[in-house]
Amino acid sequence: MNETRIHQARKGILTDEMQAVARQENLSPEFIAEGLAKGHIVITRNNKRTDIAPLGIGKGLSIKINANIGTSRDLLDIEGELEKARVAVEAGAHTVMDLSTGGDLPAIRKDVMKAAPVPLGTVPFYEAAARALDKHSSFCLLTEDELFDVIEDHLASGVDFLTVHCGVTLGTLGRMEKEGRIMDMVSRGGALTAAWMRYNEKDNPLFTSFDRLVELSARYDATLSLGDGFRPGATGDATDRAQLHELITLGELQQHALEQGVQVMVEGPGHVPLDQVQANVLLQKRLCHEAPFYVLGPLVTDLAPGYDHITGAIGGAVAAWAGADFLCYVTPAEHLRLPDVDDVRQGVMASRIAAVAGELARGMPGTREREHKMSKARRMQDWDAQYELAIDPTVARGRRGEAPPADESVCSMCGEFCAIKVQNDAKEAKAAKTAKT
Ligand code: SF4
Known part of the structure; x- marks a missing residue:
């Protein structure tokens, strides 16, 4: 039986493959090797x-x-x-x-x-x-x-x-x-x-x-x-x-x-x-x-x-x-x-x-961070960031483009009654009023 990556992991050898997988997953090579040795990872x-x-x-x-x-x-x-x-x-x-x-x-x-x-x-x-x-x-x-x-x-x-x-x-x-x-x-x-x-x-x-x-x-x-x-x-x-x-x-x-x-x-x-x-x-x-x-x-x-x-x-x-x-x-x-x-x-x-x-x-940390970025992009009405973070940017961009809104910051679902815009505008108006007084 020839030596496999499981045998190498059991000997504590951290191969290039293990290092590459560790980098992709943002984990340590030791974690990958331990998972391989135990049969938890392939x-x-x-x-x-x-x-x-x-x-x-x-x-x-x-x-x-x-x-x-x-x-x-x-x-x-x-x-x-x-x-x-x-x-x-x-x-x-x-x-x-x-x-x-x-x-x-x-x-x-x-x-x-x-x-x-x-x-x-x-x-x-x-x-x-x-x-x-x-x-x-x-x-x-x-x-x-x-x-x-x-x-x-x-x-x-x-x-x-x-x-x-x-x-x-x-x-x-x-x-x-x-x-x-x-x-x-x-x-x-x-x-x-x-x-x-x-x-x-x-x-x-x-x-x-x-x-x-x-x-x-x-x-x-x-x-x-x-x-x-x-x-x-x-x-x-x-x-x-x-x-x-x-x-x-x-x-x-x-x-x-x-x-x-x-x-x-x-x-x-x-x-x-x-x-x-x-x-x-x-x-x-x-x-x-x-x-x-x-x-x-x-x-x-x-x-x-x-x-x-x-x-x-x-x-x-x-x-x-x-x-x-x-x-x-x-x-x-x-x-x-x-x-x-x-x-x-x-x-x-x-x-x-x-x-x-x-x-x-x-x-899972990476996924949670991506979710938060998407939520913030929605909050900021940053459409380009939303497309970039979407699982399927082409479909997301295409759907919005099918019915372009009059105001580019919103979408055709609620138009000028966009809940996000209404709140953002209200906050801006209040901040402007406070600054004047
Ligand atoms: S218009 Fe309505 S659906 Fe579209 S972004 Fe604003 S709140 Fe969301």
């Missing part, structure tokens, strides 16, 4: 990649956003997906996951890395299933060696974090079937893995040969993102036996990988009613030894198709407040179709709002 950069800045995710760090892009076997518009990757990064996504299942997958992955110079995540099982479908006419005939060959290909090509559904086991599958669910499995990787297991009457090779995965990840100092194959896909399934049994397994695997010096994040739900979001974060943090928590939404209601960037942002804000570290965006196209470029942009912005709301509630 730095998502494959040791083969020199074209991206290292990115820290985890306890005490600012909350990060991921955007998913990728072709499907039905919709193969590679240029379109590359444009989405570019737009996601321009909009503020810290990482991109390439979930492509259609086309020349290694070539697409390479192009996504060029289009989006940020850490890249993948789900290697998708490519393994696609290759098996082409080679054997059924992904169920995929062999364990073929699966690990794909994983190694992804790592050798520079993938920084891998979503691997290691917690999809026969034991958890049996528990889900016995308890019963409204939606069964909605994770694509989880469902493919479960179908393979049922067909082959074998347990998941990502679970039974987890050490193989650990050894490969250590070689590239990549991060394992333990996927939640049993994430609830209906609010009525949230926090059930299968979800929690998988989480216990993921905590055990996370502990084992950490002992071997491999970085781990743990993925979380899914569809979760608002009153259960905080409990889900608490359970993940407790059972997975405070490993970074990467949440998919969570979506707090099933009733808003077309607006799931909002249902995801509501859940994401509460999860972030409760301690989640990494938010996977949800777009307005969720549950309906492959997102387009505008959906991607809206999804990233919604997640950024959730992240900032969570950071503010957690009292």
